[in-house]
Amino acid sequence: MPNETIHNPDQYMTALRTIIAGGRKRIGLLLGAGASAGMRKSDGSYPLIPAVAGLTTQVLGSLNGEYQYQIAELKKELAPKDDIETILSRVRALAKIIGPAKIHGLDGPQYATLGERICEEIGTIVNVSLPPSGSAYSDIVTWIVGTARDHPVEIFTTNYDLLMEEALERVRAPYFDGFTGGRDPFFDPVTVSNNDLPARWTRLWKLHGSLGWSSNDKDEVVRSGKDSAKHLVFPEHLKYEQTQKAPYAALLDRLRAFLATPDTLLISVGFSFADAHISARIDEGLAANPSASVFAFQFQKLEKESCASELGRRLPNFSVYARDAAVVNGSAGLWKVPDQLPSKDWGPIRSSYWSRFEDASPNEFILGRIEDFARFFSAARSAQAFAAQQTQLAEPNTALPAEAPVA
Structure with missing residues (x-):
């Protein structure tokens, strides 16, 4: 990693808060296995679902x-x-x-x-449930429903669990997962492709299948409403072959179409980018559409996030935010927080993304951890979040969509 390159997290997180607090940007979330594994159980222990x-x-x-x-x-x-x-x-x-x-x-x-x-x-x-007292997914849903939106939030996930469905249903937030019907809900690729439901409906795309999916006597995938695990794309050698069939092909095509849309932002957490069939579509989409961006929030240090780092070094619109360093505009560099706060009110804001992973450890970038990530999103509309909007935090490598002002 070039010693002369440094990245200032204050700059990037101020601009990101500006984006996610409004309802104008077309935003998608990509949730990997690390998202479910990073949440706590009702008794406070980890993980809710093991990695x-x-x-x-x-x-x-x-x-x-x-x-x-x-x-x-x-x-x-x-x-x-x-x-x-x-x-x-x-x-x-x-x-x-x-x-x-x-x-x-x-x-x-x-x-x-x-x-x-x-x-x-x-x-x-x-097959587990969210804790009754709140969770990271509940915080994400709070952010989703907290503002009127020009475009729906689209959630792409490789997880089989029903945790996001539960979080949305707890607050009666409408969502569409590609299936329609009452008795044996069937997959409707036309609606998935056209994406023409109201913007207040969250889109939830289960890229590897889900609990409750099964095959009917016509070998079609239906949503049973039960917790069975009969139609999952497990991470093994058949994955690529299986994902070329309905409904998986239509869901992956939706990911590609999302990235092909001008001025879009896909934000990932808990995803390693080791799934070749997903990473390939992201790679193709960003290469073909320079106005689309991906922000990858990674739990480990940058040297251990090899798949994400490789994409970040090749694609200027793919930014990697790891625990100790970042890749922005193709340039890898360590995080460096200025000694002076951007404003007198900035301390609590900075601590939402720059803190200790463990009691004895130095401060690091913590938004690769799903619970901190979700709190950051749910608090994005707080007044303190914009206390330093007029403060200049200029740095040459912003790697932000055109809409976002550099505070």
Whole structure:
């Protein structure tokens, strides 16, 4: 990382608050697995839904009694990468190719059963509810419904859980997820493509499927209203193939169409950009439309966010905001907060994005953590947020949409 390059978080977050406080900008959110994993349970413990490592431990633990030998042998075979995603990929591959032959004591149909069991366990683990006392998703919904909008907020998520649906329904905020109907709601790609519902309806696009989706007797995806996990695109080797079919192709096309629209901003949190089929569409969209922007809020330090950093270095309209550093206008640099506050009221505002991750750690950029990210959004319309609007925080690399004034 070039030592001479530094980035001032005060500048970028002041401008971002200006954008998200108004209702004129076309804004989308991209929520990855880190969003659900970063929220607390009702008892205050973490995580609400485990990330891949925790998911692996829980799923394999529940199956270990029946499949102890197979799990042990598959882990040896796949080491050092033996997480649940890799194991599921291997199980489904064996189910398709070995037929009546046996590997590690199971034949093809038995591996198909094991794959279904893994999917059922994943579905059980992600089938949770939001804490009753509030959550990060509730804060995001507060921001969504807090102003009249010229354009709907579009939420793209790879998560299978129903947490965002729950947050929207708690405050009776209307949303559209691509399905329509009463008895067996069916997917309507025309409405998804045209995007012609009122702006007050949030769009919720489940890019990898969702709990409650299932197939009917015509092999069409319907929304059952139940918590089943029969039609999920799990992160394994079939993902690319599956996402070329309805409804997944239409949802990914919606992401591409969103980025093709002039003057749009996609803000991501909890997403690593390791999903090649999603990152490729973002890459193509930003390259073809310089007026679109992506702000990627990453939980880890920049050197560990390799997928996001690579996009940021190639695309000037892709900005990465990591814990210790940022990539803006293709230039990577450490965060540096000026000694002097922009105004006398700026201390509480700065602490909303520049604080400690742990008690003994130095201050870092914290908006890669979903709960801080959501609070920042929900508080965007507070009077203090604009206390320094007239203060000049000039820095050459703004990487902001044209609408945003540099405060």
